Amino acid sequence: MRIGIVDDSALFRDGLTMLLASAGVEVVFQAGDVDQLLARIAEVPVDVVILDVRMPPTFTSEGIQAAARLRELIPELGLLVLSTYAETAYAAQLLDITTRSIGYLLKDRVSDTATLQDALRRIAAGESVIDPEIIQRLLARERHATTLGRLTERERQVLQLIAEGRSNVGIARQLHLHPKTIEHYIAGIFQNLGLPDTPDDNRRVLAAIEWLRDAST
């Protein structure tokens, strides 16, 4: 798998490159800002680009805007956005762009090789990846207590994994269950939450997160 990295911190870029190299993943280019990225990506084809959210010039959400632009330019390119803070609003903005081959993770999450490799593989396979911290925070909201109380422990686990962006097969593997059983669980959860059941894994992520965010009660 060929990876491109764009982050304004050279220290972070080098650390990430070293980590990926040690795991046998090839980083074909590094860029310090969006302009450099756009110049390099035209020359060197990659499978997934890892982007920092905060980059020059305004250090707010350049990474998300760059992701939107890249998706338009090269639709098949996988996008993993990394952030120092896990913000639900950023995750939602990213999922607004697309729910296919896109990810949003905390930066310290990816110092774990297994997590990083798993995320890259899933993104390359067309799945979406959302940081578990965000989903846990949303699930912990008291206002969901009544509705979520109706779910079993297992069903809550499945919901968390759905919202993180995993496919039925992925969930089954994680929980050591049969995919058919997972499908059964999912149907139950969606009925309980009053969500339209859809076979499309990615659209399911968005539906679950929107339900959990449910900003104005």
Next chain:
Amino acid sequence: MSLAFSAFTTQGRRMDTRVVSVGTRTATTLLWLGGVAALASWGEFRPGGDSAWLAMGGVLIAVGFAVTATLLGLEGGQSGNAVLFAVLTLIWVCDQVASRDVGALTPVLLWIGGFTQLVAAAVLLRYPSSALDVWGRWFVGVTAAILGAVQLAIILTGTRADWQTSELADGPWPTLIRAPALNDALWELRWIVWTVAGPIFLVLLVRRWRRLGFIERRTLSPILVTAGITTVMISLRLADDQLPGVGPQVMEGVRAYAAVAVSAAFALSALRMRLERGDVATLASDLHGPVSIEEVRDALRRALGDPGLEVWFWVPEQDTYVDAAGAAGTLPDPHDRLLAFVSDSHGAPMAVVLTDISLERHHQLVDAAVAVSRLALENARLQASLRARLVEVRTIQTRLVHTGLEERRRLERNLHDGAQQRLLGLGMRLGALANTVEDPETTMSIDAARVELQHALEELRDLARGLYPVALTQSGLASALEAVTERLPLEVTRDVPDRRWPPDLESTAYFIACEAMSNACKHAGECTVRLRVYEKDNSLVVDVTDNGQGSTYLTAGGTVRGIRDRVEAAGGRLTVRSTVGVGTRLVAELPCG
């Protein structure tokens, strides 16, 4: 001693000169008015002549014009119009006298008298300025030329009888060619000139009225309205024959009295301007005792009849003029406002009175009013400098708030770009190292180090987020408050509009909301919180309500001190109500701009 004496005599002599000058002026005025009245009425009231009320009209017009000329002459900057009015008076008297027994002079006086309406029109188009505009000059010039020629031709081709002068009129007539048909045509032409000139004059009059300042409109409107009506009446000779039961004689009278009205309106307006000076005299009693800035200003507004008048004060400490509210400002262009500067008793700048530019023609009046109110202005200046100090304090406060927030943003960014990225990079390196090491003991040490690093990163992240949430700059209050409430250990319902306000206002509102919610976590016990942010009456309102146990010491100050400081620094207002067993409500209103 001798010095004092000489000063006394100088004073005395000056007084004498003044008395003599006043006496001379009064005598001249009386002689002028008396002469005009006598000439105008000479031979008028006699059996067989015009009816008495018609004759009276002629005399009244003459006296009205003469009085106006006198009043204008006494007013500064109106000498040109005063002379024009005197000329108008004399022309009118010529016209009146022409019909008496003056022999060979009759045709000359008639010719001169023919210009009466035109000279009156010229004054109306000028007053109170001292020149005609370009359209006015064309109108008066062209009409004068045509009228002069036509009148002369009428006289030279006709006889004394054409002028309907009475049997008394006897004497030579300068007939050049006797041509009755031509003469009739010329009379007709004269009427046409008048019927064309009348509407043009009206148009010019309306155009002029529209361009006047409000103070001038107030003074001139009565004159312009009567003049307009009179012009219409003079131009409509058709009415003579068409109004049933009204003879030409009656119409003649109505016209004459309409002209009297114009002359009277003029005299009244001139008189009014003189009387306004009397308003200035009442200023002194209005401004008796200590008065506020607003009282001085309002008294000056009344005295000068300018509702837009403003008073600015010089604040030496700030080296600038400030307005009534104490805000520093740049003086307007002297072409837009009339500026009357006032100095204190040491000659240093003290205040400036800003009036409508149309008062420039009455600058003596303004100067007098300002002179009378100087002492009151000096008192009001103390108040103004206090207000200016307050405005300055407020500005500094705003700047401090801004600097504080700016510093938070900078610190957060330094932490993010520096320490956080460095530690994250280190985590990656440790991760890479763990992949290459096979010795279990080393792997354990590396894992332990990574756990420590994770804790350090979390602490640093909380610290940085507390300093300044980046979501606030990027997506505004709604997003930033969503992020913060998500992490709180209690249930919060949010009602925050997804819109933007100025950065410092958003930050202040954000920190107030955070602190209020964190208070609820600490003191309210088991509860839910309702957070509402909305705009009302140009204020951004942050309303945090919980249904917790309530706490009396929450309202006492200590806990909300931080919030109160923030609200006050932003120039806003804070209300906190806490009832034991019911809950606590905190409402902060922050001015939007």
